[in-house]
Amino acid sequence: MELAPGVHIIGGKSGGHVRAFLVKHGGELTLIDTLYGTDAGAVLTEIRRLGRSPSDLKRIAITHAHRSHLGGLAALKRESGARILAHEWEADIVAGERKAQPVTILPRLPLRAWFPWQVGLALGRGKHPPAPVDEVLADGDELAGFQVLHVPGHTPGHLAFWAPEHGLLLTGDAIATWPRFEAGWPAFTLNAEEHEASIRRMAGLEPRTVAVGHGDPIVKDAAARVHSLVNS
Numbered sequence: 252m253e254l255a256p257g258v259h260i261i262g263g264k265s266g267g268h269v270r271a272f273l274v275k276h277g278g279e280l281t282l283i284d285t286l287y288g289t290d291a292g293a294v295l296t297e298i299r300r301l302g303r304s305p306s307d308l309k310r311i312a313i314t315h316a317h318r319s320h321l322g323g324l325a326a327l328k329r330e331s332g333a334r335i336l337a338h339e340w341e342a343d344i345v346a347g348e349r350k351a352q353p354v355t356i357l358p359r360l361p362l363r364a365w366f367p368w369q370v371g372l373a374l375g376r377g378k379h380p381p382a383p384v385d386e387v388l389a390d391g392d393e394l395a396g397f398q399v400l401h402v403p404g405h406t407p408g409h410l411a412f413w414a415p416e417h418g419l420l421l422t423g424d425a426i427a428t429w430p431r432f433e434a435g436w437p438a439f440t441l442n443a444e445e446h447e448a449s450i451r452r453m454a455g456l457e458p459r460t461v462a463v464g465h466g467d468p469i470v471k472d473a474a475a476r477v478h479s480l481v482n483s
Protein backbone atom coordinates (compact mmCIF):
# COMPACT_ATOMS: atom_id res chain seq x y z
CA MET A 252 0.00 0.00 0.00
CA GLU A 253 1.26 3.48 -0.92
CA LEU A 254 0.60 6.15 1.72
CA ALA A 255 1.87 8.98 -0.48
CA PRO A 256 3.73 8.93 -3.80
CA GLY A 257 6.74 6.65 -3.26
CA VAL A 258 5.97 5.84 0.40
CA HIS A 259 5.12 2.16 0.88
CA ILE A 260 3.92 0.59 4.12
CA ILE A 261 5.07 -2.96 4.96
CA GLY A 262 4.16 -5.39 7.73
CA GLY A 263 1.72 -8.08 8.81
CA LYS A 264 0.72 -9.49 12.18
CA SER A 265 4.14 -10.33 13.56
CA GLY A 266 5.91 -8.09 16.05
CA GLY A 267 2.58 -6.78 17.34
CA HIS A 268 1.37 -5.70 13.88
CA VAL A 269 4.58 -3.72 13.52
CA ARG A 270 5.00 -1.57 10.42
CA ALA A 271 7.97 -0.36 8.37
CA PHE A 272 8.12 2.17 5.53
CA LEU A 273 9.99 1.90 2.26
CA VAL A 274 10.49 5.29 0.60
CA LYS A 275 11.45 5.86 -3.01
CA HIS A 276 13.04 9.29 -3.27
CA GLY A 277 15.34 10.65 -5.97
CA GLY A 278 15.82 7.19 -7.45
CA GLU A 279 17.06 5.74 -4.16
CA LEU A 280 15.36 3.65 -1.51
CA THR A 281 15.24 4.54 2.16
CA LEU A 282 13.74 2.27 4.82
CA ILE A 283 12.24 3.49 8.10
CA ASP A 284 12.34 0.64 10.66
CA THR A 285 12.94 -3.00 9.72
CA LEU A 286 10.01 -5.12 11.08
CA TYR A 287 10.32 -8.06 13.50
CA GLY A 288 11.69 -10.89 11.37
CA THR A 289 15.43 -11.31 11.55
CA ASP A 290 15.62 -12.48 7.92
CA ALA A 291 14.11 -9.17 6.70
CA GLY A 292 12.07 -11.28 4.28
CA ALA A 293 9.08 -8.95 4.04
CA VAL A 294 11.27 -5.92 3.35
CA LEU A 295 13.32 -7.72 0.68
CA THR A 296 10.11 -8.96 -0.95
CA GLU A 297 8.77 -5.40 -1.12
CA ILE A 298 12.04 -4.11 -2.61
CA ARG A 299 11.81 -6.74 -5.36
CA ARG A 300 8.09 -6.12 -5.86
CA LEU A 301 9.02 -2.53 -6.72
CA GLY A 302 11.39 -3.89 -9.34
CA ARG A 303 14.45 -2.85 -7.35
CA SER A 304 17.34 -4.77 -5.81
CA PRO A 305 18.67 -4.67 -2.23
CA SER A 306 21.67 -2.61 -3.36
CA ASP A 307 19.22 0.23 -4.19
CA LEU A 308 18.53 0.53 -0.46
CA LYS A 309 20.86 3.36 0.56
CA ARG A 310 19.83 4.11 4.13
CA ILE A 311 17.87 2.62 7.02
CA ALA A 312 16.51 4.98 9.65
CA ILE A 313 15.33 3.62 13.01
CA THR A 314 12.51 5.34 14.93
CA HIS A 315 13.73 3.84 18.22
CA ALA A 316 15.61 0.84 19.54
CA HIS A 317 12.85 -1.64 20.39
CA ARG A 318 13.07 -5.21 19.20
CA SER A 319 10.06 -5.19 16.85
CA HIS A 320 11.57 -2.35 14.84
CA LEU A 321 15.10 -3.73 14.61
CA GLY A 322 14.63 -7.39 13.69
CA GLY A 323 15.74 -7.19 10.07
CA LEU A 324 18.44 -4.57 10.57
CA ALA A 325 21.58 -6.71 10.50
CA ALA A 326 20.31 -8.84 7.60
CA LEU A 327 19.44 -5.75 5.57
CA LYS A 328 22.82 -4.22 6.29
CA ARG A 329 24.47 -7.38 4.95
CA GLU A 330 22.26 -7.54 1.85
CA SER A 331 22.34 -3.86 0.94
CA GLY A 332 25.26 -2.13 2.61
CA ALA A 333 22.81 0.67 3.47
CA ARG A 334 23.87 3.29 6.01
CA ILE A 335 22.11 2.98 9.37
CA LEU A 336 20.75 6.12 11.01
CA ALA A 337 19.29 6.65 14.48
CA HIS A 338 19.09 9.26 17.21
CA GLU A 339 22.23 9.33 19.33
CA TRP A 340 20.31 8.22 22.44
CA GLU A 341 19.20 5.01 20.73
CA ALA A 342 22.38 4.28 18.79
CA ASP A 343 24.20 2.15 21.36
CA ILE A 344 21.12 -0.07 21.82
CA VAL A 345 20.81 -0.50 18.05
CA ALA A 346 24.48 -1.48 17.99
CA GLY A 347 23.92 -4.05 20.75
CA GLU A 348 26.11 -2.24 23.29
CA ARG A 349 23.34 -1.52 25.77
CA LYS A 350 19.94 -3.01 26.62
CA ALA A 351 16.77 -1.01 26.12
CA GLN A 352 15.44 0.63 29.30
CA PRO A 353 13.09 -1.59 31.30
CA VAL A 354 9.41 -0.65 31.34
CA THR A 355 6.73 -1.09 34.00
CA ILE A 356 6.36 -4.76 34.79
CA LEU A 357 2.65 -4.65 35.67
CA PRO A 358 0.76 -2.99 32.85
CA ARG A 359 -2.30 -0.87 33.45
CA LEU A 360 -5.68 -2.52 33.22
CA PRO A 361 -6.63 -2.49 29.54
CA LEU A 362 -3.34 -4.14 28.75
CA ARG A 363 -3.68 -7.09 31.10
CA ALA A 364 -5.63 -9.12 28.58
CA TRP A 365 -2.67 -9.30 26.27
CA PHE A 366 0.06 -9.16 28.89
CA PRO A 367 1.62 -12.63 28.29
CA TRP A 368 2.12 -11.72 24.68
CA GLN A 369 3.45 -8.38 25.67
CA VAL A 370 6.10 -9.78 27.97
CA GLY A 371 7.55 -12.10 25.40
CA LEU A 372 7.48 -9.85 22.45
CA ALA A 373 7.59 -6.24 22.94
CA LEU A 374 9.08 -5.28 26.25
CA GLY A 375 11.50 -4.19 23.65
CA ARG A 376 14.42 -5.70 25.50
CA GLY A 377 14.58 -8.88 23.48
CA LYS A 378 17.79 -9.41 21.57
CA HIS A 379 17.97 -8.29 17.97
CA PRO A 380 20.91 -9.05 15.69
CA PRO A 381 22.82 -5.81 16.26
CA ALA A 382 24.36 -3.50 13.68
CA PRO A 383 26.39 -0.35 14.28
CA VAL A 384 24.85 3.04 13.55
CA ASP A 385 26.66 4.92 10.79
CA GLU A 386 25.10 8.33 11.24
CA VAL A 387 23.18 10.18 13.93
CA LEU A 388 19.81 11.81 13.14
CA ALA A 389 18.57 14.87 14.99
CA ASP A 390 15.50 17.09 15.02
CA GLY A 391 15.36 19.23 11.87
CA ASP A 392 17.40 16.87 9.69
CA GLU A 393 16.04 15.93 6.27
CA LEU A 394 15.64 12.30 5.19
CA ALA A 395 14.29 11.18 1.81
CA GLY A 396 11.75 14.00 1.62
CA PHE A 397 10.82 13.81 5.31
CA GLN A 398 11.68 16.18 8.13
CA VAL A 399 13.09 14.40 11.15
CA LEU A 400 11.24 15.13 14.41
CA HIS A 401 12.72 14.23 17.79
CA VAL A 402 9.64 13.19 19.77
CA PRO A 403 10.87 11.69 23.06
CA GLY A 404 8.69 9.99 25.66
CA HIS A 405 8.17 6.42 24.47
CA THR A 406 11.97 6.29 24.47
CA PRO A 407 14.50 9.12 24.92
CA GLY A 408 15.70 9.16 21.33
CA HIS A 409 12.42 8.41 19.58
CA LEU A 410 12.04 9.89 16.07
CA ALA A 411 9.04 10.64 13.88
CA PHE A 412 9.10 11.63 10.21
CA TRP A 413 7.00 14.38 8.61
CA ALA A 414 6.36 15.02 4.92
CA PRO A 415 4.57 18.40 4.83
CA GLU A 416 3.70 18.36 1.12
CA HIS A 417 1.74 15.11 1.61
CA GLY A 418 0.54 15.85 5.14
CA LEU A 419 2.01 12.47 6.03
CA LEU A 420 3.30 11.78 9.54
CA LEU A 421 5.09 8.57 10.52
CA THR A 422 4.82 8.48 14.32
CA GLY A 423 6.70 5.34 15.26
CA ASP A 424 5.52 4.12 18.67
CA ALA A 425 4.43 7.57 19.86
CA ILE A 426 0.95 6.57 18.63
CA ALA A 427 -0.49 3.06 18.16
CA THR A 428 -3.64 1.84 16.41
CA TRP A 429 -3.21 -1.79 17.47
CA PRO A 430 -4.68 -3.35 19.53
CA ARG A 431 -6.51 -0.03 19.79
CA PHE A 432 -5.97 3.64 19.05
CA GLU A 433 -4.01 5.36 21.80
CA ALA A 434 -0.99 7.52 22.52
CA GLY A 435 1.44 4.65 22.29
CA TRP A 436 1.23 1.62 24.57
CA PRO A 437 0.89 3.29 27.98
CA ALA A 438 2.91 0.66 29.84
CA PHE A 439 5.82 1.36 27.52
CA THR A 440 6.02 5.13 27.85
CA LEU A 441 9.25 5.90 29.65
CA ASN A 442 8.58 9.60 30.20
CA ALA A 443 4.92 10.63 30.27
CA GLU A 444 5.59 14.36 30.37
CA GLU A 445 7.88 14.34 27.35
CA HIS A 446 5.49 12.02 25.57
CA GLU A 447 2.58 14.39 26.02
CA ALA A 448 4.62 17.29 24.66
CA SER A 449 5.55 15.14 21.66
CA ILE A 450 1.90 14.26 20.96
CA ARG A 451 0.96 17.93 21.24
CA ARG A 452 3.68 18.87 18.78
CA MET A 453 2.55 16.21 16.28
CA ALA A 454 -1.10 17.28 16.58
CA GLY A 455 -0.03 20.83 15.77
CA LEU A 456 1.26 19.67 12.39
CA GLU A 457 -2.35 18.92 11.38
CA PRO A 458 -1.41 15.72 9.50
CA ARG A 459 -3.75 14.33 6.85
CA THR A 460 -2.37 10.78 7.11
CA VAL A 461 -0.85 9.26 10.25
CA ALA A 462 1.04 5.99 10.00
CA VAL A 463 2.02 4.36 13.27
CA GLY A 464 4.51 1.78 14.53
CA HIS A 465 1.90 -0.85 15.39
CA GLY A 466 -1.36 -1.19 13.46
CA ASP A 467 -2.98 0.27 10.38
CA PRO A 468 -2.51 3.88 9.31
CA ILE A 469 -5.13 6.56 10.00
CA VAL A 470 -6.34 8.00 6.71
CA LYS A 471 -9.54 9.71 7.85
CA ASP A 472 -9.79 12.64 10.30
CA ALA A 473 -6.16 12.03 11.19
CA ALA A 474 -5.42 15.45 12.67
CA ALA A 475 -8.59 15.41 14.80
CA ARG A 476 -7.72 11.98 16.12
CA VAL A 477 -4.20 13.03 17.11
CA HIS A 478 -5.63 16.15 18.78
CA SER A 479 -7.96 13.84 20.74
CA LEU A 480 -4.88 12.29 22.38
CA VAL A 481 -3.69 15.61 23.76
CA ASN A 482 -4.59 16.06 27.41
CA SER A 483 -5.94 19.55 27.81
Ligand SMILES: [Zn+2]
Nearest residue numbers: 315317375424
Ligand atom coordinates in the same frame (compact mmCIF):
# COMPACT_ATOMS: atom_id res chain seq x y z
ZN1 LIG B 1 8.64 0.87 21.05
Ligand SMILES: [Zn+2]
Nearest residue numbers: 317319424464
Ligand atom coordinates in the same frame (compact mmCIF):
# COMPACT_ATOMS: atom_id res chain seq x y z
ZN1 LIG C 1 7.12 -0.95 18.87
